[in-house]
Amino acid sequence: MRVKRVITHIHKSTYERVWLPSLNGLLQPHAFCEYCGSVKNISSDRAKGIGHYINVLAEIKRYMERRSWKLSQAQNRLIIKELEGMEDFADIYIMRGSAQKNIFIGAVKKYTGLSRSLIESFL
Secondary structure, three states: OOOOOOOOOOEOOOOOOEEEEOOOOOEEEEOEEOOOOOEOOOOOOEOOOHHHHHHHHHHHHHHHHHOOOOOOHHHHHHHHHHHHHOOOOOOOOOOEHHHHHHHHHHHHHHHHOOOHHHHHHHO
16 A cells, blocks of 8 residues: 655745746746755746646536536546656645646546547636
8 A cells, every 4th residue: 555645845944045947037046845855836837736636527527427428436536546646746835737737637538538628628
């Protein structure tokens, strides 16, 4: 059985930050975790919690049922298990939103066969 990793990050003080390039190429001070050394994502591409993606999956299921398609409980559970199995998927401290979307789209495509554009329309 896999043990879940508890995600708790301890910020360094506001004066102790790492200067790193941001998405626009300028240098900005980034907070980092005192415990693991992970640098906090301060871009506008913010990650969302896993609950957001479970809600999106429920919307996809309702959409499919209206179209007389079926998203079984097994498919639903496999998708959620794959998302939970990704080590840093739920870690909004270091994960980018675009990376989360790509992981989610890949998992849904893998188990349902839906097109990428259809899945993106729910995000």
